[in-house]
Amino acid sequence: MCSRVLVYGGKGALGSKCVELLKKNNVWVASIDLVANDAADSNVLITNLTSWTDQQDEVVTKVESALNGNNVDAILCVAGGWAGGNAKSKNLVKNADLMWKQSVWSSTIAAHLATKFLNSGGILTFPGAFAGTEGTPGMIGYGMAKAAVHQLCKSVASPSSGIPENTTVVSVLPITLDTPMNRKGMPDADFSSWTSLDFVAELLLKWAKGSDRPENGSLLKLVTEKGNTKVVPV
Amino acid sequence: MCSRVLVYGGKGALGSKCVELLKKNNVWVASIDLVANDAADSNVLITNLTSWTDQQDEVVTKVESALNGNNVDAILCVAGGWAGGNAKSKNLVKNADLMWKQSVWSSTIAAHLATKFLNSGGILTFPGAFAGTEGTPGMIGYGMAKAAVHQLCKSVASPSSGIPENTTVVSVLPITLDTPMNRKGMPDADFSSWTSLDFVAELLLKWAKGSDRPENGSLLKLVTEKGNTKVVPV
Numbered sequence: 001m002c003s004r005v006l007v008y009g010g011k012g013a014l015g016s017k018c019v020e021l022l023k024k025n026n027v028w029v030a031s032i033d034l035v036a037n038d039a040a041d042s043n044v045l046i047t048n049l050t051s052w053t054d055q056q057d058e059v060v061t062k063v064e065s066a067l068n069g070n071n072v073d074a075i076l077c078v079a080g081g082w083a084g085g086n087a088k089s090k091n092l093v094k095n096a097d098l099m100w101k102q103s104v105w106s107s108t109i110a111a112h113l114a115t116k117f118l119n120s121g122g123i124l125t126f127p128g129a130f131a132g133t134e135g136t137p138g139m140i141g142y143g144m145a146k147a148a149v150h151q152l153c154k155s156v157a158s159p160s161s162g163i164p165e166n167t168t169v170v171s172v173l174p175i176t177l178d179t180p181m182n183r184k185g186m187p188d189a190d191f192s193s194w195t196s197l198d199f200v201a202e203l204l205l206k207w208a209k210g211s212d213r214p215e216n217g218s219l220l221k222l223v224t225e226k227g228n229t230k231v232v233p234v
Numbered sequence: 235m236c237s238r239v240l241v242y243g244g245k246g247a248l249g250s251k252c253v254e255l256l257k258k259n260n261v262w263v264a265s266i267d268l269v270a271n272d273a274a275d276s277n278v279l280i281t282n283l284t285s286w287t288d289q290q291d292e293v294v295t296k297v298e299s300a301l302n303g304n305n306v307d308a309i310l311c312v313a314g315g316w317a318g319g320n321a322k323s324k325n326l327v328k329n330a331d332l333m334w335k336q337s338v339w340s341s342t343i344a345a346h347l348a349t350k351f352l353n354s355g356g357i358l359t360f361p362g363a364f365a366g367t368e369g370t371p372g373m374i375g376y377g378m379a380k381a382a383v384h385q386l387c388k389s390v391a392s393p394s395s396g397i398p399e400n401t402t403v404v405s406v407l408p409i410t411l412d413t414p415m416n417r418k419g420m421p422d423a424d425f426s427s428w429t430s431l432d433f434v435a436e437l438l439l440k441w442a443k444g445s446d447r448p449e450n451g452s453l454l455k456l457v458t459e460k461g462n463t464k465v466v467p468v
Contacts, residue, residue, distance in 0.1 A: 088396025135388030151381030154369035161371035162322025
């Protein structure tokens with residue numbers, strides 16, 4: 001059963017798909033993002049972008065108010081972004097800082113939300129990337145942030161992490177998601193090897209409902225060939 | 235040959251050992267740290283602790299001035315720290331933020347310094363931790379920061395990262411270093427399984443001199459038993 005869900009990054013490309021699909025399935029959804037998603041039942045708007053602790057306090061307080069005493073069955077963190085830069089780049093640190101804030105601040109706060117508002121037996125998902133399992137010389141900040149998210153997933157899935165009993169904690173590792181932004185950035189790529197947002201949203205919904213859940217602590221690579229996607233544990 | 239070295243974190247427990255040993259070997263050393271190490275030939279003092287980009291600018295400018303037109307043969311980044319906290323901890327984000335600043339800001343800036351001031355054929359070392367290769371539920375911020383440093387090592391060691399040709403890039407992954415702080419924090423531990431600072435400093439000096447260098451991109455676990463340490467690729 002899945003009656004209430006938090007989508008962290010609920011106004012992004014993947015987050016919007018998740019909110020849309022959850023609403024179609026009559027699930028109550030709160031979106032946590034910088035901008036409201038009008039399709040959600042409730043919006044937690046993040047305004048503090050300079051201090052991680054202040055952002056956490058803001059999100060916790062606003063989620064508590066949005067939930068009004070209820071808990072959720074799933075926390076789907078799909079917040080993130082992309083920026084490049086090798087070690088020589090003048091944007092190395094600027095972009096690494098942005099990647100950290102977009103991916104790691106959000107995922108860490110999502111983990112903390114799970115300790116407060118997730119029902120036992122629920123699910124918490126993190127936004128990984130297959131690139132983060134290897135070296136990423138042309139996008140150093142992005143790779144570090146994703147590697148940190150993968151390790152966070154393993155930590156939070158471990159005993160005594162502080163999350164509710166029988167939570168499933170997983171991270172999905174796309175190679176390339178088929179988003180409007182990626183199509184714009186790589187217009188000549190082979191889109192049939194990109195993973196559709198619908199596929200990912202359906203996968204997360206299925207797990208949120210308790211079906212076919214992967215092993216706790218899994219990092220799951222999404223391998224798409226000719227439009228078909230397989231979910232492969234790393 | 236090794237005539238000039240930057241020690242990033244040169245006033246810490248391990249950094250001080252490195253500076254001491256390098257000086258004994260007649261190597262010119264600049265220490266980059268918050269506090270001066272009087273044993274070093276030059277001190278680059280970091281005063282900007284709030285903005286990563288400003289800290290980078292400060293360090294690059296001051297290193298350039300300290301080197302006065304010379305390059306270095308090694309950049310030994312041994313900066314870091316430790317703080318705990320599981321997902322439920324009220325200090326989760328505060329400590330994760332600190333770990334990021336202490337380990338990842340420094341290592342990323344060290345990588346950038348390598349693109350500007352390291353001779354080709356030199357060595358760049360990063361401060362990893364074996365814990366970061368697994369889940370660390372009781373020290374979530376620490377594990378994420380170390381996982382990011384490990385991935386950074388793989389990125390910077392990869393072609394087109396922007397560092398000089400034939401650089402060896404490695405990360406050393408201790409289990410527990412035998413520091414005064416660790417002895418104070420874990421007074422009843424078996425110290426014979428901890429790795430001595432002398433061992434690590436000697437290892438880094440040997441590599442800086444060009445002897446027995448490990449494979450580029452290696453993550454090297456330090457396994458100490460009964461006072462003897464082995465260097466084991468992860």
